[in-house]
Amino acid sequence: MLKDFYGEYKQKLRTPEDAVMAVQSGDWVDYTSTLGKPVLLDRALAKRRDELFDVKIRGNLLSGPIMVAECDETQEHFTYHSWHCSSYERRLTDKGLCYYIPMVFHLNAAYYEFFLDVNVCMVSVSPMDKHGYFHFSVNTGVAAPIARVADIVIVEVNEHLPKIRGGYDECIHISQVDYIVEGKHDPFPEIHAPEPTEVDWKIAEHILPYIVDGATLQLGIGSTPNAVGEIIARSDLKDLGMHTELCSDAYLSMYMAGKLTNRKKKIDPGKGVFGCAVGSHDLYEWLEDNPGILAYPLEYVNRPGIIAEIDNMVSINSCVSVDLYGQVAAESSGSRHLSGTGGQLDFLVGASASRGGRAFICMPSLYVDSEGTTHSRIMPQFNGDIITSPRSQIYFLATEYGVINLEGRSTWERAERIISIAHPAFRDILIREAEERKIWRRSNKR
Numbered sequence: 001m002l003k004d005f006y007g008e009y010k011q012k013l014r015t016p017e018d019a020v021m022a023v024q025s026g027d028w029v030d031y032t033s034t035l036g037k038p039v040l041l042d043r044a045l046a047k048r049r050d051e052l053f054d055v056k057i058r059g060n061l062l063s064g065p066i067m068v069a070e071c072d073e074t075q076e077h078f079t080y081h082s083w084h085c086s087s088y089e090r091r092l093t094d095k096g097l098c099y100y101i102p103m104v105f106h107l108n109a110a111y112y113e114f115f116l117d118v119n120v121c122m123v124s125v126s127p128m129d130k131h132g133y134f135h136f137s138v139n140t141g142v143a144a145p146i147a148r149v150a151d152i153v154i155v156e157v158n159e160h161l162p163k164i165r166g167g168y169d170e171c172i173h174i175s176q177v178d179y180i181v182e183g184k185h186d187p188f189p190e191i192h193a194p195e196p197t198e199v200d201w202k203i204a205e206h207i208l209p210y211i212v213d214g215a216t217l218q219l220g221i222g223s224t225p226n227a228v229g230e231i232i233a234r235s236d237l238k239d240l241g242m243h244t245e246l247c248s249d250a251y252l253s254m255y256m257a258g259k260l261t262n263r264k265k266k267i268d269p270g271k272g273v274f275g276c277a278v279g280s281h282d283l284y285e286w287l288e289d290n291p292g293i294l295a296y297p298l299e300y301v302n303r304p305g306i307i308a309e310i311d312n313m314v315s316i317n318s319c320v321s322v323d324l325y326g327q328v329a330a331e332s333s334g335s336r337h338l339s340g341t342g343g344q345l346d347f348l349v350g351a352s353a354s355r356g357g358r359a360f361i362c363m364p365s366l367y368v369d370s371e372g373t374t375h376s377r378i379m380p381q382f383n384g385d386i387i388t389s390p391r392s393q394i395y396f397l398a399t400e401y402g403v404i405n406l407e408g409r410s411t412w413e414r415a416e417r418i419i420s421i422a423h424p425a426f427r428d429i430l431i432r433e434a435e436e437r438k439i440w441r442r443s444n445k446r
Contacts, residue, residue: 036139084340141275162288216241307350
């Protein structure tokens with residue numbers, strides 16, 4: 001006979017308004033990540049604005065609205081922070097209502113275990129199962145380490161969250177929960193990657209020849225990685241695997257095309273592995289209770305040592321710009337914050353150490369500013385941009401003009417190769433800039 005947990009459930013059940021009374025002035029409160037955002041609790045906490053002071057909230061890739069951030073522009077009562085900004089959190093940052101926390105994602109659990117205070121963890125979960133467990137669902141990548149160190153854990157049951165199988169830390173038992181909140185939630189909005197442009201397709205076509213049958217893929221956020229997934233779905237490649245921080249609809253496309261089987265993986269064989277997922281309703285339906293999918297904490301998914309053990313690991317991420325030294329900016333444009341470090345460094349190190357592995361950083365060669373002026377994304381030298389990935393760890397770079405490899409290359413070799421994939425209209429200018437910096441050989445090709 002199974003133990004009946006519903007008596008304990010009723011004992012811990014609270015209204016959102018009652019549950020948020022656990023928050024005190026000066027507390028650190030965590031909303032975890034993505035669809036783990038506690039919508040009802042956030043709304044209730046915002047209503048307590050005038051009676052609370054200096055409450056700090058952390059989140060990550062959350063969609064809007066975040067009521068505690070929007071209700072207090074003075075930040076006397078609530079101050080919001082993000083580990084990695086969604087487009088909504090970026091807009092909050094532009095308004096001075098969100099502060100970025102730099103983090104390399106495989107260290108997420110260690111940050112919380114050793115360095116950070118969590119007075120109250122508020123997290124959305126799927127409905128409790130008969131064994132007394134709530135699943136963190138598409139939020140598995142970050143939720144458990146936060147809940148484990150929190151003084152008080154409040155779970156918000158979201159009827160729309162899929163139950164997803166996991167390697168470990170994919171759920172929390174009712175015995176580890178202080179309060180439970182229920183209520184009606186709107187269905188999750190459909191979140192699709194930006195539609196790939198003609199340039200994205202060209203970049204993807206340049207990368208495709210580097211991917212072999214049986215390769216395992218990590219696709220980052222953005223239209224270029226999404227284009228790679230779509231091109232693979234139409235290609236002749238087979239028996240591909242998934243080991244990725246973020247699972248998107250690109251993987252579903254590859255699966256539906258019969259390309260994604262995970263059969264050749266030596267780690268988690270037969271299983272597609274991810275940390276967090278954001279996308280369409282079809283994506284969530286595919287992930288729900290799927291024996292071929294495992295969700296893991298990011299301390300596992302993003303650990304370079306784990307990634308390195310996966311043969312033919314291919315990592316594909318985007319960036320904002322590159323300079324002639326090979327430094328990569330992927331989280332800011334000048335001083336304007338855009339996203340975050342995320343797992344780019346983790347997968348650069350891990351995939352490059354994999355037998356047959358390759359790590360790509362991709363970008364269009366040009367961008368057009370708000371005034372209609374065209375600029376090169378390849379810059380002479382950064383001055384104010386945040387460096388996401390150092391030049392010593394950049395390997396493959398790709399634009400619509402080709403793919404280059406910077407491993408082991410000197411400053412002049414880097415400059416020559418990087419300029420070769422710049423837009424032709426800017427190459428002479430970049431050569432002159434390289435000459436001024438004494439990283440251009442006189443015998444270099446022009």
